[in-house]
Amino acid sequence: MNDLQELLRGAGEAKRQNFASEDFADDYGRAVIGRVKRRRVASATAMGGGTVVAVGAIAVGASNVPWGGLGFGFAASGPSVVCTTSTPDAVAGWTVLTYEPGIESGSLLPTVVEGDGVVVTNGMPAITVVDQATGQTTSIDVLDEGLEVRVRANGTESELSPESDGTYAVRLSDERSVALRITLAPGVPRSGDFQTTDYRMPTVEVAIVRSALDPVTCVTESPEPSASTVPTASVVPSPSATPSPSATATATAGSSPFQCGYVFSTDKSGSDELQIFGSATTDSDIHAVFDEWYGNQAPTTEVGDSGAIAFRAALVPAAIHGATSTRDPASEESIAVARNYDMPSLGFSFVAVRDGAVVGTVTPGANGQTPGVVVDRASENGAEEAFMWDLNALTPCGAASLEGAQIYAVAGFGQDGTYAYAWHYLPE
Amino acid sequence: MSHWEPILDEVMRARAPRLLAFAALVTGDDTEAHDVLQEALVRSFSKRRQFAHVNAAEAYVRRAIPTVYLDGLRKRKSRERTHDRSFERDAASPDIDAQVDVQRALATLSPRERTCVVLRYYDDCTISQVAQQLGLAEGTVKRYLSDASAKLAVQLGTESQELQEADAVPVLPTGKAGR
Numbered sequence: 039m040n041d042l043q044e045l046l047r048g049a050g051e052a053k054r055q056n057f058a059s060e061d062f063a064d065d066y067g068r069a070v071i072g073r074v075k076r077r078r079v080a081s082a083t084a085m086g087g088g089t090v091v092a093v094g095a096i097a098v099g100a101s102n103v104p105w106g107g108l109g110f111g112f113a114a115s116g117p118s119v120v121c122t123t124s125t126p127d128a129v130a131g132w133t134v135l136t137y138e139p140g141i142e143s144g145s146l147l148p149t150v151v152e153g154d155g156v157v158v159t160n161g162m163p164a165i166t167v168v169d170q171a172t173g174q175t176t177s178i179d180v181l182d183e184g185l186e187v188r189v190r191a192n193g194t195e196s197e198l199s200p201e202s203d204g205t206y207a208v209r210l211s212d213e214r215s216v217a218l219r220i221t222l223a224p225g226v227p228r229s230g231d232f233q234t235t236d237y238r239m240p241t242v243e244v245a246i247v248r249s250a251l252d253p254v255t256c257v258t259e260s261p262e263p264s265a266s267t268v269p270t271a272s273v274v275p276s277p278s279a280t281p282s283p284s285a286t287a288t289a290t291a292g293s294s295p296f297q298c299g300y301v302f303s304t305d306k307s308g309s310d311e312l313q314i315f316g317s318a319t320t321d322s323d324i325h326a327v328f329d330e331w332y333g334n335q336a337p338t339t340e341v342g343d344s345g346a347i348a349f350r351a352a353l354v355p356a357a358i359h360g361a362t363s364t365r366d367p368a369s370e371e372s373i374a375v376a377r378n379y380d381m382p383s384l385g386f387s388f389v390a391v392r393d394g395a396v397v398g399t400v401t402p403g404a405n406g407q408t409p410g411v412v413v414d415r416a417s418e419n420g421a422e423e424a425f426m427w428d429l430n431a432l433t434p435c436g437a438a439s440l441e442g443a444q445i446y447a448v449a450g451f452g453q454d455g456t457y458a459y460a461w462h463y464l465p466e
Numbered sequence: 467m468s469h470w471e472p473i474l475d476e477v478m479r480a481r482a483p484r485l486l487a488f489a490a491l492v493t494g495d496d497t498e499a500h501d502v503l504q505e506a507l508v509r510s511f512s513k514r515r516q517f518a519h520v521n522a523a524e525a526y527v528r529r530a531i532p533t534v535y536l537d538g539l540r541k542r543k544s545r546e547r548t549h550d551r552s553f554e555r556d557a558a559s560p561d562i563d564a565q566v567d568v569q570r571a572l573a574t575l576s577p578r579e580r581t582c583v584v585l586r587y588y589d590d591c592t593i594s595q596v597a598q599q600l601g602l603a604e605g606t607v608k609r610y611l612s613d614a615s616a617k618l619a620v621q622l623g624t625e626s627q628e629l630q631e632a633d634a635v636p637v638l639p640t641g642k643a644g645r
Contacts, residue, residue: 042615042624046491046588049568053487053496062482063475066504070478071471073504074511 295448295461296366296385298435300396302446308460312358316351316447318466321427324348328412328425337412341427348427349464351447353386356421358451360384364400364408364424367452376452383452386413386424390432390443391463397438400431473523474511481524489531491584494573502538506530528589532581532600539577571621579614582607 294300308314321342327350328338360382365372367383376383388411390398402408410428415421424447434440448461477485482503489499489506510527517523572580578600585591585599586607593611597604618624 042583042618042622043587045568045622045624046584049572050487050491050588053490054483057483057486057490060483060486061479062486062500062503063478066500067475067478070504070507071474073508074470074474 294366294368294450294457295389295396295446295459296369296387296399296450298396298399298438300389302391302394302396302461302463305463306461308449308462309458311355312449312451312458312460313354314351314447314449314460314462315354316349316424316462316464318445318464319348319350321346321348324350324425324427331414340409346427347429347466348425349388349445349447350426351386351388351424351462351464353422353424353449353460356415358384358422360451360453362386362413362422364402364411364413367450368457372452383450384422385448385450385452386422387411387448388424388426388432388464389446389448390429390434390440391446392438392443396435396446397443398432398434398440400426401433470511470517473517473520474507476520477523477527478507481520481527485524485527485531488528488584488588489535491572491588492532492535492581494569494580498535502531502535503527505538506534509534529599532585536577536581536600567622571618574617574621575614576610578602579610579617582610583614583618586611 295302306314322345325338325341325343328341331338360367361372361376362384363372363375364387365385367373367376367385369385372383372385387400389396389400400408400411408431410431411424411426413422413424415423426445429440432440445464445466446461447464448459450457450459452458485503485506486496486499489502490496493499493502506527510523510530517526572583575583581600582596585596586593591599593604593607596602596611597607600607602610
């Protein structure tokens with residue numbers, strides 16, 4: 039043990055002895071527990087911490103990640119945007135590591151973004167660009183809420199100025215360069231943090247964008263039928279949904295019941311391991327349930343009591359647990375969260391269906407919230423239940439109309455790269 | 467009572483002194499240590515995280531403390547705090563001079579330097595672990611530790627800490643970057 043360690047430990051022990059005379063639980067316990075309860079309610083509303091890491095083209099739109107030959111998985115009923123580049127390999131071989139500062143989860147695991155990936159974090163990430171060919175790394179610090187972007191490489195440290203298009207060009211030892219788009223949206227309240235709304239962290243979006251030297255051409259193509267819309271109770275949605283450190287584009291459209299364009303061949307599907315029961319109900323019913331669960335606070339106060347149509351579904355067996363969200367468990371966001379919590383990925387949501395195909399989905403907002411939908415359990419041993427009291431929670435797929443659409447509850451469970459799905463039509 | 471409440475309660479009743487001591491070293495301020503610990507507890511228990519035992523919960527909260535502190539700094543950069551209160555509280559400690567010296571010396575470090583030092587030399591984290599916890603590059607952590615160690619050596623008469631072989635990471639030719 040060296041002397042600095044001894045001094046620090048002595049100081050720490052003295053501190054501990056001093057604090058031992060306090061009663062932290064009595065002084066602050068009620069306030070802490072109250073804040074935790076309110077956040078857990080808000081978390082149930084916002085759904086499972088999906089804001090921890092949001093990865094995918096959806097986060098920024100297709101135009102921001104135009105790598106060579108990438109086709110974005112838009113709804114089968116809508117157009118696809120395909121972008122090509124004359125030098126598609128110009129950006130290959132780069133990896134970006136971003137270290138999420140753990141705002142929501144306390145987790146500090148790195149998020150890996152490769153190729154066309156995009157990462158959105160709440161807070162200031164530490165970014166390292168790795169040249170896969172040489173192993174050379176360049177570290178980038180986004181400081182002072184975006185007022186300063188510094189790059190460290192080859193023993194020097196310098197401030198980066200944004201290019202005319204707002205990107206930051208990072209150049210290493212050879213002629214190649216990689217341009218990063220670092221976008222900050224200051225003042226975005228953190229998910230579920232309605233108690234301390236003044237405590238805001240900027241959202242930092244980091245994307246590898248192509249060099250300004252390489253022109254990108256994007257065209258809009260007519261939709262083609264998805265080849266993977268054969269419904270089964272257990273499917274592997276798409277190659278991009280396989281858990282891996284790599285963040286890639288969104289899963290192929292219509293490859294899971296959570297996605298636009300998915301075709302249901304039956305009203306109900308499931309297994310003993312994953313099954314949904316549910317029905318249409320009223321907002322009054324949900325209000326009463328919430329009042330019992332949460333008391334007279336959000337989300338109870340967000341649900342009307344007018345007898346309007348609403349939907350409620352339960353997942354059985356109740357023993358199913360995972361990192362829960364309204365997202366597809368095979369989505370990159372769900373995988374990232376599940377990995378952070380070292381849990382299986384569990385998705386439970388609602389979709390609008392017309393002619394057997396998904397025409398509307400519940401899409402968490404930028405902050406991960408899904409107003410109008412809550413998924414939660416009455417207790418740790420209770421079944422996971424999903425409630426939807428506001429049909430505006432459903433986002434139409436492309437130009438599809440949700441008027442008169444049927445509502446299905448959909449669920450998915452993912453573990454070790456295998457995903458099982460269940461659904462249940464909820465007739466009004 | 468929800469399943470998480472008994473564990474949270476036990477953490478606050480039985481583990482708070484240790485967590486507060488850690489937070490006080492990281493922040494250099496006893497009052498701020500209370501604020502930081504509250505926020506770390508709220509963050510750690512707010513999600514659907516399940517702690518099987520109070521030890522796991524304490525470890526998680528402890529890990530959240532540096533992040534909470536550094537996050538908070540970004541929004542309170544203009545805040546000025548004195549450390550007098552910290553020293554007053556320690557009046558009863560047996561080795562008061564040494565404690566005050568250590569706290570005064572820690573107070574001269576930048577927040578990131580201090581956090582790195584506490585994690586490295588008080589919590590016995592490796593450089594890699596410090597880097598991961600704080601979301602910093604390992605080279606950056608080395609730089610903070612090196613600078614901080616030099617400052618502390620002058621004030622406390624300790625030896626400037628050399629990076630151990632086990633701490634060495636394959637860094638690029640960049641080595642230690644200077645501002």
